[in-house]
Amino acid sequence: MMTLHGVDVYLRTPEIPDIPKTYGAFTLQMISNRGSRVYPPPTPEMELSDWQQCRYLSDAEVTDAQIDELVGHLSSLGWQWTKCQKLFKIDGDNAFSQPY
Amino acid sequence: MAHKVCLIRGDGVGPELVAGVEVIFKAAKVDIDWIDVEAGLKCVEAGKPIVPEETVAKIKEIGVGLKAPMTTPIGKGSVSPNVTLRKKLNLYACVRPVRSLPGVVTPFTNLDIVIFRENTEDLYTQIEYMATETVAHSVKIISEQASEQICRAAFEYARANGRKKVVGVHKANIMKIGDGLFLRTFKRVAAEYPDIESWDNIVDNQCMQLVTKWNIYDMLVMPNLYGDIVSDLAAGMMGGLGVAPGANYGKNCALFEAVHGSAPKYTGMNKVNPTALLLSATLMLDHLGEHEARVNIEGALEATLGKGIKTYDLGGTATTSGFSEAVASELK
Numbered sequence: 381m382m383t384l385h386g387v388d389v390y391l392r393t394p395e396i397p398d399i400p401k402t403y404g405a406f407t408l409q410m411i412s413n414r415g416s417r418v419y420p421p422p423t424p425e426m427e428l429s430d431w432q433q434c435r436y437l438s439d440a441e442v443t444d445a446q447i448d449e450l451v452g453h454l455s456s457l458g459w460q461w462t463k464c465q466k467l468f469k470i471d472g473d474n475a476f477s478q479p480y
Numbered sequence: 481m482a483h484k485v486c487l488i489r490g491d492g493v494g495p496e497l498v499a500g501v502e503v504i505f506k507a508a509k510v511d512i513d514w515i516d517v518e519a520g521l522k523c524v525e526a527g528k529p530i531v532p533e534e535t536v537a538k539i540k541e542i543g544v545g546l547k548a549p550m551t552t553p554i555g556k557g558s559v560s561p562n563v564t565l566r567k568k569l570n571l572y573a574c575v576r577p578v579r580s581l582p583g584v585v586t587p588f589t590n591l592d593i594v595i596f597r598e599n600t601e602d603l604y605t606q607i608e609y610m611a612t613e614t615v616a617h618s619v620k621i622i623s624e625q626a627s628e629q630i631c632r633a634a635f636e637y638a639r640a641n642g643r644k645k646v647v648g649v650h651k652a653n654i655m656k657i658g659d660g661l662f663l664r665t666f667k668r669v670a671a672e673y674p675d676i677e678s679w680d681n682i683v684d685n686q687c688m689q690l691v692t693k694w695n696i697y698d699m700l701v702m703p704n705l706y707g708d709i710v711s712d713l714a715a716g717m718m719g720g721l722g723v724a725p726g727a728n729y730g731k732n733c734a735l736f737e738a739v740h741g742s743a744p745k746y747t748g749m750n751k752v753n754p755t756a757l758l759l760s761a762t763l764m765l766d767h768l769g770e771h772e773a774r775v776n777i778e779g780a781l782e783a784t785l786g787k788g789i790k791t792y793d794l795g796g797t798a799t800t801s802g803f804s805e806a807v808a809s810e811l812k
Contacts, residue, residue, distance in 0.1 A: 415567070415605025416568075416600075431621075480563065
């Protein structure tokens with residue numbers, strides 16, 4: 381069974397974004413840049429692209445409305461998102477990869 | 481003064497290959513202060529990350545490393561130590577030179593090509609999702625800065641090493657956005673090097689031409705996944721992974737590696753060819769400015785192979801240590 385647990389919000393910004401570490405049911409699990417984890421530290425010495433993958437996750441199942449609210453909140457703070465990808469579990473296992 | 485070099489002895493046959501290189505370097509009187517650092521399966525078995533942070537920090541501090549093959553554990557959540565090192569050290573350029581060696585008989589005579597593979601992005605970002613229960617989605621990332629970095633590195637290498645031609649390899653006829661960005665960037669960078677002849681090839685055509693017209697190629701530069709595949713194809717043309725060296729360069733450090741696996745089934749059998757690691761180590765000598773030592777060691781290697789002394793992969797009967805001793809004896 382496929383259950384919804386979070387979202388990867390891809391923000392357009394050249395710096396590692398200082399975004400909320402928690403929001404509602406979600407915790408900011410990590411930020412990655414081109415597949416390399418840049419938050420939490422240690423941050424590798426790398427050229428950052430201006431596309432940051434920000435992963436918000438919840439242990440509990442969440443709803444589309446909660447995700448809409450989270451993404452809307454990031455927009456209200458002035459962050460420009462270019463892509464969002466829902467994060468599912470299938471039969472309790474993560475159905476998404478982890479960054480290096 | 482001795483050059484400091486971090487050394488990863490690796491898993492499987494790695495330690496045997498390193499021992500062979502050490503014998504040859506000693507005979508060549510190359511003054512290296514080897515600093516052992518940990519990574520690979522042994523770390524995982526000891527409950528540590530596959531590449532501990534101390535290892536990354538030490539290689540950053542020293543700036544140069546030699547790495548024997550490591551084993552990627554099979555199973556959910558396991559990561560490749562090689563990819564981890566490339567990412568954490570920002571080793572953006574994988575350089576794979578292939579050339580004919582005396583005594584290593586292949587259909588590809590007078591082969592001499594250097595392949596530059598972008599090392600940090602493309603499908604190797606490993607960003608993947610199950611979009612539904614039956615559809616998987618893998619994200620391919622191509623950035624202008626990484627494309628420019630690898631193309632510029634290739635053209636600079638061409639100039640510094642007397643190479644005349646650089647070909648950009650892509651699949652922009654199908655992936656018009658991602659590979660299209662790589663191709664545009666390649667052409668823009670190429671225009672800054674009018675002294676180097678350049679053109680582009682679609683990757684499938686490039687593979688066909690490599691095995692039919694290899695003598696017209698000098699250098700190739702391409703995104704990560706094509707580089708992975710084409711460089712192993714080229715290694716096969718050279719005589720196999722047992723003889724093909726590899727180097728990974730970043731802005732602040734470089735890591736040299738045999739690109740073959742750790743061959744666990746041959747562990748302790750003193751059987752595997754040390755040539756790939758040795759030629760990787762001689763690339764390292766060049767990087768350290770020890771050009772004469774590189775020439776001497778490669779000359780000794782070629783003399784050994786030319787005498788028909790070969791390991792099993794090349795049809796011979798020499799052991800790892802026996803082959804290494806034979807190369808070393810050419811240096812005495």
